[in-house]
Amino acid sequence: MTTTQATSAVPAMPDKPAASDATAARRSRPRTAHRVRVAAGVVVCALFLLPLGWMLLTSVKLQRDIFTTPPTFLFVPTGTQYAEAMTSAGLAGKMLNTALVAGGSSVLSLAAGAMAGYALARLRIRGAGLIGVLILASRGVPPIALAVPMFLVARNLGLTDTHATLILAYCSFIIPYVMWLSRGYFLALPKELEESAMLDGCSRMGTFFRVILPISIPGLLATFIFSIVLAWEELLFAMVLTSRHAVTVPVAIAGMVGDTDKGANWGALAAAGMITVIPVVVVALLVQKWLIRGLADGATKG
Numbered sequence: 001m002t003t004t005q006a007t008s009a010v011p012a013m014p015d016k017p018a019a020s021d022a023t024a025a026r027r028s029r030p031r032t033a034h035r036v037r038v039a040a041g042v043v044v045c046a047l048f049l050l051p052l053g054w055m056l057l058t059s060v061k062l063q064r065d066i067f068t069t070p071p072t073f074l075f076v077p078t079g080t081q082y083a084e085a086m087t088s089a090g091l092a093g094k095m096l097n098t099a100l101v102a103g104g105s106s107v108l109s110l111a112a113g114a115m116a117g118y119a120l121a122r123l124r125i126r127g128a129g130l131i132g133v134l135i136l137a138s139r140g141v142p143p144i145a146l147a148v149p150m151f152l153v154a155r156n157l158g159l160t161d162t163h164a165t166l167i168l169a170y171c172s173f174i175i176p177y178v179m180w181l182s183r184g185y186f187l188a189l190p191k192e193l194e195e196s197a198m199l200d201g202c203s204r205m206g207t208f209f210r211v212i213l214p215i216s217i218p219g220l221l222a223t224f225i226f227s228i229v230l231a232w233e234e235l236l237f238a239m240v241l242t243s244r245h246a247v248t249v250p251v252a253i254a255g256m257v258g259d260t261d262k263g264a265n266w267g268a269l270a271a272a273g274m275i276t277v278i279p280v281v282v283v284a285l286l287v288q289k290w291l292i293r294g295l296a297d298g299a300t301k302g
Contacts, residue, residue, distance in 0.1 A: 052277070055270045055273050055274060056270075056274060057073075058266060058267060058270035059081050059082065059267060059270035059271040059273070059274050060077040060078060060079070060081065061075060061077075061078070061081075061267060062075075062078055062080070062267070063265065063266075063267050066266055066267055080267075081265075081267035081268050081270065081271040082271040082274075082275070084265065084267075084268045084271070085256070085268040085269075085271040085272040085275065086275075088256070088268065089252045089253070089255070089256050089268070089272060090252065091249060091252060091272060091275055094247055094248060094249045094251075094252045095249055095275070095276075095279075097163065097246055097247060097248050097249075098232060098248040098249045098250075098276075099279070100163055101163055101166045101167055101170065101231060101238075101246070101248060102170075102228050102231035102232045103228070104163070104167040105166075105167045105168075105170035105171050105174055105227070105231045106174065106224055106227035106228050106231055108167065108171050109170075109171050109174035109175045109178045109227050110178055110220060110223060110224050110227060112171070112175055112178075112179075113174070113175045113176075113177070113178025113179040113181075113182055113223075114178065114179075114182045114213075114216075114220060114223075115208070116135075116175070116179045116182075116183075117178070117179045117180070117181070117182030117183035117184075117185075117186055118182070118183075118186050118208055118212065120132050120179070120183050121183045121186035121187045122186065122191075122194070132179065132180060132183060135176050135179060135180070136176050136177075136179075136180045138176055139173060139176050139177070143173070143236050143237070144236065146172065146173075147169075147236055147237055147240040147241070148240070150165075150169050150172075150237070150240070150241065151240050151241055154241060160241060160242075160243070161241070161242050161243045161244055161245050161246050162245070162246055163246050165241055165246075166237065166238060166241055166242060166246055166248075169237045169241055170230075170231045170234060170237065173230070174227045174230055174231060177223075177226065177227070177230070178223050178227060181219070181222075181223045181226070182216075182219065182220065182223060184219075185216055185219035185220070185223075186212065186216065189212065189215065189216070193211055193212070193215070194207045194211065194212070197210065197211045221287055225283065225284060225287065228280065228283065229280055232249075232276070232279075232280055233250060233276075234248075234250065235250040235251065235254065238250060238251045239251050239254065249272070249275075249276050250276075252272070253269065253272050253273065253276070256268060256269055256272060
């Protein structure tokens with residue numbers, strides 16, 4: 001056999017560089033997709049945070065620097081806008097009113113809504129799903145249609161401009177949300193937990209308070225934060241039902257329009273907006289772990 005024939009009899013070796021390139025390309029696809037998702041998340045977060053950042057910049061500028069063209073980014077920060085917002089609008093007292101009303105209405109709504117949600121999730125009620133949908137659909141009623149009758153009733157009873165009246169008014173639109181959200185959390189829990197507790201001698205109410213509530217804390221905490229946000233930013237009921245003693249921060253901000261000749265003090269308004277945002281952000285950060293867990297459970301179960 002000649003050398004040429006021996007060479008031709010040897011099988012051709014596979015193209016290793018080409019195979020390795022294909023493998024590397026397949027491995028790089030998940031990394032590319034991950035980078036795209038991260039970049040998209042950063043862009044979305046930036047879009048949501050841009051108004052908040054602009055409000056923060058406006059709150060630490062002097063009035064003459066707010067409307068400069070082009071916008072001024074290099075300036076000496078000042079706290080005069082915050083001082084003016086706290087003194088002229090009396091935000092210190094309004095913040096206390098807002099905290100009392102938001103906290104009280106959220107606690108009452110969570111107590112009533114959680115029990116209603118548990119009843120709709122576990123008790124054998126005919127048409128429980130329809131009842132829940134109708135209660136949630138009541139939020140489609142225009143708020144002004146409820147605010148005026150509430151004002152007339154409160155005025156006849158001599159209960160206008162009180163914290164208790166405002167708390168009860170807020171419960172009317174917070175309870176449906178709490179009921180619907182808590183119902184989803186309770187549906188996600190296994191029924192075997194309640195059956196075991198009842199076999200050990202617990203009543204239905206005992207099972208709810210001793211077994212269900214402790215393991216539902218993340219979901220209920222997320223619902224509580226949601227209720228706080230709803231009550232904290234509410235304007236219409238507070239504007240109709242209060243006049244002096246129980247005025248909340250949104251009503252005070254709405255009244256910060258300044259003189260008609262000079263226009264609104266946008267620096268003080270931005271400072272007031274930042275003052276109202278900070279407490280909610282701090283509370284959300286303190287309970288971030290339980291909040292994320294509760295929101296995830298409510299979004300993927302039930």
